[in-house]
Amino acid sequence: MRKFKLxxxxxxxxxxxxxxxxxxxxxxxxxxxxxxxxxxxxxxYARQLQKPSLQHWFGTDEFGRDLLSRVFxxxxxxxxxxxxxxxxALGIGLMVGLVSGYMGGRIDGxxxxxxxxxxxxxxxxxxxxxxxxxxxxxxxxxxxxxxxxWVAYARIVRSETLIFKERDFVLGxxxxxxxxVYILGKHICPNVLLPVLPLATLMIGHxxxxxxxxxxxxxxxxxxxxxxxxxxxxxxMFINRAPWLLVGPGLVLAMVVALINALxxxxxxxxxxxxxxxxx
Amino acid sequence: xxxxxxxxxxxxNTYFQTPDGNVLAVCDVDIEIKKGEIVGLIGETGCGxxxxxxxxxxxxxxxxxxxxxxxxxxxxxxxxxxxxxREIRGxxxxxxxxxxxxxxxxxxxxxxxxxxxxxxxxxxxxxxxKKQAIGLLKKMHFKEPGQVLDSYPHRLSGGMKxxxxxxxxxxxxxxxxxxxxxxxxxxxxxxxxxIETLMLFKENTGTAMMLITHDLNFAVKVxxxxxxxYAGELIEMGSCSEIYNKPIHPYLMGLFMAQPENGLxxxxxxxxxxxxLPQGCRFHERCEKASEKCRHFHPQMKKLTLTHEVRCWNP
Amino acid sequence: xxxxxxxxxxxxxxxxxxxxxxxxxxxYFSPGNPAEILMHxxxxxxxxxxxxLAHYEEMLGLDDPFLTQFQNWFTGIVSGDFGxxxxxxxxxxxxxxxxxxxxxMLSLTGLFFSLIIGITLGFISAEFKDSWLDNLLxxxxxxxxxxxxxxxxxxxxxxxxxxxxxxxxxxxNSPKDLILPGLVxxxxxxxxxxxxxxxxILEEKGSGYVYTARVKGLSExxxxxxxILKNITLPIITLTGVSLVSMIGGSLIIENIxxxxxxxTYLVSAIxxxxxxxxxxxxxxxxxxxxxxxxxxxxxxQFVDPRVRDCANAEI
Numbered sequence: 001m002r003k004f005k006l007x008x009x010x011x012x013x014x015x016x017x018x019x020x021x022x023x024x025x026x027x028x029x030x031x032x033x034x035x036x037x038x039x040x041x042x043x044x045y046a047r048q049l050q051k052p053s054l055q056h057w058f059g060t061d062e063f064g065r066d067l068l069s070r071v072f073x074x075x076x077x078x079x080x081x082x083x084x085x086x087x088x089a090l091g092i093g094l095m096v097g098l099v100s101g102y103m104g105g106r107i108d109g110x111x112x113x114x115x116x117x118x119x120x121x122x123x124x125x126x127x128x129x130x131x132x133x134x135x136x137x138x139x140x141x142x143x144x145x146x147x148x149x150w151v152a153y154a155r156i157v158r159s160e161t162l163i164f165k166e167r168d169f170v171l172g173x174x175x176x177x178x179x180x181v182y183i184l185g186k187h188i189c190p191n192v193l194l195p196v197l198p199l200a201t202l203m204i205g206h207x208x209x210x211x212x213x214x215x216x217x218x219x220x221x222x223x224x225x226x227x228x229x230x231x232x233x234x235x236x237m238f239i240n241r242a243p244w245l246l247v248g249p250g251l252v253l254a255m256v257v258a259l260i261n262a263l264x265x266x267x268x269x270x271x272x273x274x275x276x277x278x279x280x
Numbered sequence: 281x282x283x284x285x286x287x288x289x290x291x292x293n294t295y296f297q298t299p300d301g302n303v304l305a306v307c308d309v310d311i312e313i314k315k316g317e318i319v320g321l322i323g324e325t326g327c328g329x330x331x332x333x334x335x336x337x338x339x340x341x342x343x344x345x346x347x348x349x350x351x352x353x354x355x356x357x358x359x360x361x362x363x364x365x366r367e368i369r370g371x372x373x374x375x376x377x378x379x380x381x382x383x384x385x386x387x388x389x390x391x392x393x394x395x396x397x398x399x400x401x402x403x404x405x406x407x408x409x410k411k412q413a414i415g416l417l418k419k420m421h422f423k424e425p426g427q428v429l430d431s432y433p434h435r436l437s438g439g440m441k442x443x444x445x446x447x448x449x450x451x452x453x454x455x456x457x458x459x460x461x462x463x464x465x466x467x468x469x470x471x472x473x474x475i476e477t478l479m480l481f482k483e484n485t486g487t488a489m490m491l492i493t494h495d496l497n498f499a500v501k502v503x504x505x506x507x508x509x510y511a512g513e514l515i516e517m518g519s520c521s522e523i524y525n526k527p528i529h530p531y532l533m534g535l536f537m538a539q540p541e542n543g544l545x546x547x548x549x550x551x552x553x554x555x556x557l558p559q560g561c562r563f564h565e566r567c568e569k570a571s572e573k574c575r576h577f578h579p580q581m582k583k584l585t586l587t588h589e590v591r592c593w594n595p
Numbered sequence: 596x597x598x599x600x601x602x603x604x605x606x607x608x609x610x611x612x613x614x615x616x617x618x619x620x621x622x623y624f625s626p627g628n629p630a631e632i633l634m635h636x637x638x639x640x641x642x643x644x645x646x647x648l649a650h651y652e653e654m655l656g657l658d659d660p661f662l663t664q665f666q667n668w669f670t671g672i673v674s675g676d677f678g679x680x681x682x683x684x685x686x687x688x689x690x691x692x693x694x695x696x697x698x699x700m701l702s703l704t705g706l707f708f709s710l711i712i713g714i715t716l717g718f719i720s721a722e723f724k725d726s727w728l729d730n731l732l733x734x735x736x737x738x739x740x741x742x743x744x745x746x747x748x749x750x751x752x753x754x755x756x757x758x759x760x761x762x763x764x765x766x767x768n769s770p771k772d773l774i775l776p777g778l779v780x781x782x783x784x785x786x787x788x789x790x791x792x793x794x795x796i797l798e799e800k801g802s803g804y805v806y807t808a809r810v811k812g813l814s815e816x817x818x819x820x821x822x823i824l825k826n827i828t829l830p831i832i833t834l835t836g837v838s839l840v841s842m843i844g845g846s847l848i849i850e851n852i853x854x855x856x857x858x859x860t861y862l863v864s865a866i867x868x869x870x871x872x873x874x875x876x877x878x879x880x881x882x883x884x885x886x887x888x889x890x891x892x893x894x895x896x897q898f899v900d901p902r903v904r905d906c907a908n909a910e911i
Contacts, residue, residue, distance in 0.1 A: 117613045120882040120889075122844020125862065129618075129878050132866040133625035209743050213848055216745045217863065229743070236749050236852075243753050250746040257741035339809045341801075342724075363814075370812030377810060382803030386902060387825050396821070400812045432901040448811060458810075 037069030058248025082207030093153025101161025201264030320499035323509035374449030698857035708781025717792025836892030
């Protein structure tokens with residue numbers, strides 16, 4: 001029998017608070033980026049492609065712009081867009097899932113079929129094709145990723161609705177003559193939203209990554225706006241001369257996404273203690 | 281009285297280390313099983329009875345620590361390495377695991393799973409193995425053993441699975457059978473089959489048995505002696521008739537009252553958490569007869585007759 | 596068994612038609628006149644001659660209603676004719692079959708790495724559960740999950756191509772050039788695999804049949820190789836399918852970075868060049884490939900799990 005040491009609950013708790021503190025700090029830096037880092041677009045050819053220094057922690061890009069400032073301003077754009085995208089996707093997914101799960105029958109069959117078809121296209125591929133139709137712009141980016149994102153929500157909402165519509169309080173409401181819209185809005189929707197919460201949190205991180213990927217390919221956020229994927233696309237050209245330009249944007253992006261994911265996991269564990277037991 | 285003892289557990293303690301503290305699942309248990317004897321171990325879910333069985337077999341999870349002495353045929357199991365333990369498991373100690381529906385690997389044919397048990401005892405040729413496996417299944421009253429061998433476990437009913445598991449236990453020459461909750465979650469018809477299974481097993485091997493169950497009626501029907509566990513410790517032990525006719529511990533009396541034929545009177549309250557055990561008698565919070573003494577001092581096992589012992593201040 | 600498979604394929608026909616419809620409408624509704632674009636490619640110095648334009652418009656059947664155009668295109672596909680590229684004039688099907696090999700090889704290399712990494716690390720993580728090693732591995736996985744694949748690609752190019760010069764950074768000359776992109780693809784998809792393998796092994800270890808095997812006297816090694824490994828293949832197969840799908844999608848970006856001549860690179864350049872037949876054909880092909888991977892995984896599942904096999908047989 002192997003000996004092993006268990007971390008006490010208290011130590012574990014402290015570690016978790018450290019993570020949340022870091023997330024909060026990053027979020028403050030991102031949200032107030034235009035105030036904290038106002039000089040993200042200041043071009044200065046005298047300081048092209050500088051190495052990281054005390055003035056410019058992440059170095060400077062080919063236009064001499066401070067990369068640190070650009071990273072946080074770029075993350076602000078990504079986070080904002082991702083939140084908008086997830087809100088729209090959640091809205092569509094919620095409606096489709098609720099209707100599909102509650103109505104059942106042909107309507108359910110139709111929506112399930114649509115979901116299957118949507119899932120047959122890889123997000124990046126479909127997004128690029130749609131962007132080709134709609135033209136490259138930030139608005140298109142948001143529309144396209146929302147259109148691709150709702151399926152994940154619709155699936156989980158549908159299966160939860162199926163469970164809840166058989167519950168006593170719903171049957172009771174129906175027996176007392178409440179109409180479907182009222183039941184869906186008042187009884188099922190609030191209950192269904194809770195299990196969706198962890199997914200929504202995880203999807204914010206996914207959204208940030210998807211925006212970065214598309215921008216990296218040139219289909220997303222357009223210059224001169226700052227965005228991580230876009231910055232990395234430019235940095236890639238100087239990979240031999242200034243490899244340090246890759247570090248800063250990647251680091252901040254990974255940290256933010258990892259911490260948001262951790263938040264999602266924590267919410268899931270709170271909501272579903274059984275899952276936590278497995279992880280234990 | 282002077283029959284040889286197969287298993288002698290003394291002073292056994294088993295606890296689990298968890299982030300919330302140590303869970304004391306088995307505390308100071310002393311129990312002896314003699315040759316050919318059927319001893320029932322009764323208690324509600326979570327009282328540590330299954331952990332006791334697992335401690336004997338040394339198949340506890342990694343975060344468990346076990347101390348004390350377990351003598352099996354005069355060999356101290358506590359000192360044995362896992363390698364030597366494996367030779368005892370499946371050969372000298374057979375086990376019928378709890379929950380037969382999950383105790384067979386759903387993706388492997390019954391044949392292979394039985395062969396594994398046979399191979400563990402003695403490497404054999406394929407054809408001999410098959411012959412032996414069919415023999416074993418016949419002993420467990422299977423009508424078409426060949427078909428059972430060639431199918432996957434999900435084709436078998438719960439009772440059949442249990443008999444397959446019992447057949448695996450038969451292939452060694454066990455002198456002890458540990459049956460863990462053999463009747464849990466089974467309907468009445470299958471339950472009577474289980475008794476038949478156990479009796480068949482005994483008939484075939486003459487083994488001693490440790491029957492872990494929460495089913496009092498079942499235990500009374502089958503066992504020679506019964507030990508009752510509550511919150512990790514033995515609270516009463518005696519011959520079957522003593523336990524049935526003269527239950528002494530208030531918890532045991534409560535258990536009898538909770539049986540369907542006695543009107544299903546439940547015992548008030550719930551068993552204490554095994555992490556924060558109460559001071560004094562572990563049952564005092566739920567006991568009507570509890571006195572001041574019970575609240576502050578922990579009772580020891582007291583012998584009432586040669587075979588009947590109880591852990592109570594007010595017997 | 597054969598009947599089930601045929602049945603499943605027949606059920607896929609409507610899905611495939613819908614995919615074709617979507618792929619066609621995306622390109623149909625995109626801005627720009629295909630005839631103009633085609634004319635421009637065929638005759639770059641030709642300018643805008645209305646007569647020539649009308650000729651190209653008629654050739655493409657642009658005057659037909661939407662559904663007729665779709666029908667024409669789709670009947671072409673069914674008979675293997677995807678049309679010709681505006682840009683090169685080559686048949687789209689030819690371009691596709693020339694390139695799909697690279698994409699599949701890249702995805703399979705990625706899958707290979709992700710399985711190797713996932714199973715090994717997942718096993719280690721489960722075996723040394725809650726130790727510092729396990730914690731470290733789990734932390735690494737969550738960080739890796741948050742790193743975009745293109746960043747990992749750039750990082751690897753810097754380390755292995757520009758610094759160590761082990762691999763070439765761009766283009767395809769030999770199968771060796773698939774190792775680096777495959778590794779990137781595999782790594783960025785392996786986190787879920789590691790997690791899944793770890794959780795499954797731990798779950799199976801606590802299951803009833805493992806307890807049975809243990810009390811039967813089998814050693815931990817025998818239990819792992821004979822019992823647990825077989826049972827964790829089911830979730831691994833499911834995730835393998837999901838991974839393969841996400842890798843075929845992810846290969847698009849990796850191909851572009853490493854300059855591999857796969858369908859992803861070609862699709863991106865075709866979309867940028869408004870090469871409609873190629874874009875439609877490749878988009879459709881992506882969808883169909885993924886539908887068939889899912890089908891294949893379903894069928895594979897039935898081979899491994901006797902319970903599912905029995906259910907499927909009963910259905911027919």
